[in-house]
Amino acid sequence: MTRFDAPAEEQLTRTVVSPGPTTLLLESREVPLGGIRGITVHRSLPQRGLPTVGAWCFLDYFDEAGVPMQVLPHPHTGLQTVTWPLNGEIRHRDSELSDVHIEPGQLNIMTSGHGISHSEFSTPQPEGVSLTGVQLWVALPQHFAHIEPFFEQHVDLPVWSRDGIRAQVFVGAIGDAASPATTFSPLLGADVTVDAGTATSIPVDPSFEHAVLIVEGEAIVDGVRVTPGPLLYIGDGCDSIRVESDTGARAILIGGEPFAEDLVMWWNFVGRDHDEIVTARDEWEAGSARFGHVPGHGDDRIPAPPLPSVTLTPRRRRL
Known part of the structure; x- marks a missing residue:
């Protein structure tokens, strides 16, 4: 997925006092993505003071x-994209010649490294079904930021369950349920279904920070009532x-070791400084071989927006 907006940030909105790790409830913001899609998304990351989880x-x-x-085709650098549909189906095509359909419960994970381009189109849905899902990005550590791009699809993912909770693990592991997806830093990503009347705990790595996004229903998570919309951050x-x-509820659980590196994020690029972003944008606009070509779209693609008139600087954590 591509960003049509200029990066913006939201304030941390609520602090919950607790004897254990910090918990913060962070409001998402609505972002119109324009273009020929006309979709408005609810953006939970990045936030002001919390650029990463x-x-x-x-x-x-x-x-x-x-x-x-x-x-339409658009570029990425320095990151992995994770596409996770909740309902409906998406067709993915990229410059590495991948051409796949993804359904709920299946994972598309694309590693951009030095540069890749891709497109995503919804397929015709059955009557009464609306395409819903989440799109996530993972920042690549500097040592891996410029590796050669590649794409993976995983259609058989492990499930962890206990006392009314079922977690399909698409990245990382919960207990013995470990995803086969390739990652470059310690991470967790899971689609969690909670039965009505459930009260139990999910084991997690204490070196990780986590966040929970409720997508259906309502739940109390570590003492905080969470409904669809806000993101609950849970410190390590x-x-x-x-x-x-x-x-009953359904939630996306993400986590990982706190990311210590500074990142400059602009449009669809993740880098370490202003010049790296400028170079990536210029090469996309020039049709550089760096980003390849996505078959099936002719010369159609999404142009990069104008750069701001200021020097791009890293987003800094303020928690």
Whole structure:
């Protein structure tokens, strides 16, 4: 997925006092992505003061709401994209000649490294079904930021379950349920379903920080009531996350070791300084071989927006 907006940030909105790790409830913001899609997404990452959760540096929830997703070829650098549909199906094509359909419960993970381009189009949905899902980005550590690009699809992912909770693990591991997806830093990503009347805990790595996005229903997570929209941040130092729900819920759980490197994020590029971003933009606009060509679209593609008139600087953590 591509960004049509200039990067913006939101304030941390609520602090919950607790005896354990810090918990913060962070409001998402609505971002119109324009173009031929006309989709408005709910963006939870990055936030002001919290540019990353682990190496996760971007999190959008999208709802097609009757408008087909039609994302023409666009570039990426320095990151991995994780596409996770909740309902509906998406066709992915990229400059590494991948051409796949992805359904709920299946993972597309694309490593851009030095540079890749791709497109994403929703396929015709059954009557009454609206395409919904999440798009996430993972920042690549500097040592891996310029590796050769590649793409993976995983259609058989492990499931961890306990006492009314079922977690399909798409990145990293919960207990013995370990995803086969390639990652370059310690990470966790899971689609969690909570039955009505559940009250139990998910074991997690205490060296990780985590965040929970409710996409359906309502739950109390580590003592904080969470509904669809806000992102609950949970600081490192805990070995489990308590989840309770009277009505049932579905959530996206992400986590990872706090990411220590400074990042400059602009449009679809992740780099370390202003000049790196400028070079990537110029090469995309010039049709450089760096980003290849996505078959099936002719010369159609998304142009890069103008650069701001100021020097791009890293987003800094203020927690």
